[in-house]
Amino acid sequence: MSMSQEEIEALMNGADSEPEEVAEVSDDTPEESESSSDDSEETNIDDILAGIDGITDDGSSEDNFDDILAGIDGMTDDGSTEDSEDNFDDILAGIEGISEDENSEPEKESVTQTSDEEKYPLPVEKEHKVVNQLNEVAEDSEEKASQIFDVLSFILDENAEIDNYNKQMNSFIEKQIELLESLTTKFPNVEVFKENFELADSLLTVSKNLSEKVNGENNKVFEAMELMQYHDINRQKIERVMAVIRKLSSYLNGIFEDDSGKPEVQIAKHIPGDGTDTVGEDDLEALISEFSDN
Amino acid sequence: MQLIFNIKGIIMRILIVDDSTTMRRIIGNVVQQLGVAKEDFDEAEDGVVAWKLFQEKGNYDVVLTDWNMPNMNGLELVKTIRAKDKKIPIVMITTEGGKGEVITALKAGVNNYIVKPFSADVLKEKLDGLVKG
Numbered sequence: 001m002s003m004s005q006e007e008i009e010a011l012m013n014g015a016d017s018e019p020e021e022v023a024e025v026s027d028d029t030p031e032e033s034e035s036s037s038d039d040s041e042e043t044n045i046d047d048i049l050a051g052i053d054g055i056t057d058d059g060s061s062e063d064n065f066d067d068i069l070a071g072i073d074g075m076t077d078d079g080s081t082e083d084s085e086d087n088f089d090d091i092l093a094g095i096e097g098i099s100e101d102e103n104s105e106p107e108k109e110s111v112t113q114t115s116d117e118e119k120y121p122l123p124v125e126k127e128h129k130v131v132n133q134l135n136e137v138a139e140d141s142e143e144k145a146s147q148i149f150d151v152l153s154f155i156l157d158e159n160a161e162i163d164n165y166n167k168q169m170n171s172f173i174e175k176q177i178e179l180l181e182s183l184t185t186k187f188p189n190v191e192v193f194k195e196n197f198e199l200a201d202s203l204l205t206v207s208k209n210l211s212e213k214v215n216g217e218n219n220k221v222f223e224a225m226e227l228m229q230y231h232d233i234n235r236q237k238i239e240r241v242m243a244v245i246r247k248l249s250s251y252l253n254g255i256f257e258d259d260s261g262k263p264e265v266q267i268a269k270h271i272p273g274d275g276t277d278t279v280g281e282d283d284l285e286a287l288i289s290e291f292s293d294n
Numbered sequence: 295m296q297l298i299f300n301i302k303g304i305i306m307r308i309l310i311v312d313d314s315t316t317m318r319r320i321i322g323n324v325v326q327q328l329g330v331a332k333e334d335f336d337e338a339e340d341g342v343v344a345w346k347l348f349q350e351k352g353n354y355d356v357v358l359t360d361w362n363m364p365n366m367n368g369l370e371l372v373k374t375i376r377a378k379d380k381k382i383p384i385v386m387i388t389t390e391g392g393k394g395e396v397i398t399a400l401k402a403g404v405n406n407y408i409v410k411p412f413s414a415d416v417l418k419e420k421l422d423g424l425v426k427g
Contacts, residue, residue, distance in 0.1 A: 145316040153323075222327065222414065225320055229411035232314040236362065236389050 131242050131249075138238045145231040152221050159214050159221075166214070170207045176200045307351075308335040311344040311359035311371065312387070317410075321358055321387065324414045328421065341366025345374055354382060356424060358417075361388035361399070369402055376403035383424040387412065 122128040180197035270278050308325055312318045318337045338344035340363045361368040372384055383405045391409040406420045
């Protein structure tokens with residue numbers, strides 16, 4: 001029985017909420033619950049492990065791990081983690097193109113930020129228009145889906161050919177079985193007839209199995225073809241988004257449209273209160289007197 | 295799923311109308327599984343092309359049409375066909391799954407309605423029902 005998307009999502013939500021509930025309980029008595037839950041968990045795991053054949057705990061599991069690791073070729077533990085860090089540095093130094101630069105990360109960040117600032121807002125050109133881009137995605141997806149369908153159709157055609165060959169083979173084997181059966185009956189002492197009869201009989205089973213496999217494969221291809229309907233459904237979802245954008249664009253154009261008929265006036269560049277670029281009373285007087293002297 | 299049902303001889307010619315090439319191929323594949331030969335069905339990418347084919351050939355036994363298509367949508371196509379032919383079975387195969395849409399389509403003259411995604415079995419059952427009438 002297949003499950004609907006809602007059922008799957010409900011299940012997933014249920015799975016997500018379970019750990020939260022556990023966390024809430026443990027929040028009430030953090031230390032106590034932590035230690036007790038740890039103990040009980042450990043006990044439970046021990047119980048489970050004890051119940052499984054072949055698993056024993058002699059209390060020296062750590063030693064055992066060391067023994068096991070020691071037994072693996074190439075495994076050494078000299079207890080010097082610092083040395084290993086040095087080794088990594090040596091290895092990295094040996095690789096061309098890798099250099100350690102403490103300032104590299106922030107620089108990269110600033111470069112990205114600058115390029116983004118330069119990039120956005122994108123110029124209003126055909127290739128940057130969102131609806132055009134979505135349309136391109138939908139068309140590209142349609143083309144690729146068609147190509148996938150070609151591949152699936154090819155597999156079906158090939159399987160049909162395999163099935164035809166198999167039928168020819170099957171008919172030949174059946175005739176051979178008939179022949180060999182009569183020969184075996186007539187000449188029961190000739191061992192080779194009997195052997196070949198048995199072989200032909202087993203080949204008939206192989207042929208039947210092959211036919212079943214091909215049918216099974218065909219059914220999977222049909223399933224895949226059915227699933228490709230989701231491509232059309234998703235394309236229509238994209239088209240719905242495109243329609244919303246078109247309507248929004250038309251609405252915004254309409255609401256910001258100037259139908260007053262008044263000519264566009266030149267706008268003021270610096271109005272007092274804008275910021276530090278505007279001149280104060282003293283600066284203004286100084287500038288006037290400076291130019292008056294000239 | 296092995297389809298052994300064969301409608302060939304009962305439904306001779308099918309007109310498949312969908313703006314998606316993939317969907318037309320999927321439907322075409324399903325009707326082929328049902329025993330209809332490749333040369334026994336035509337495809338149209340919108341209502342305009344479908345109506346043209348319908349007028350030119352006029353020998354279709356069933357029309358399988360999508361709803362949302364450019365130029366002339368499926369509903370307009372159904373109404374146009376029904377104005378000329380009251381009997382030809384029409385099945386709407388669409389993503390429109392709302393009750394209101396189904397009623398609208400049925401009122402326009404659709405004989406049966408399939409919501410995408412559908413399985414080959416569903417289409418088989420609907421076609422079978424149309425054939426048995």
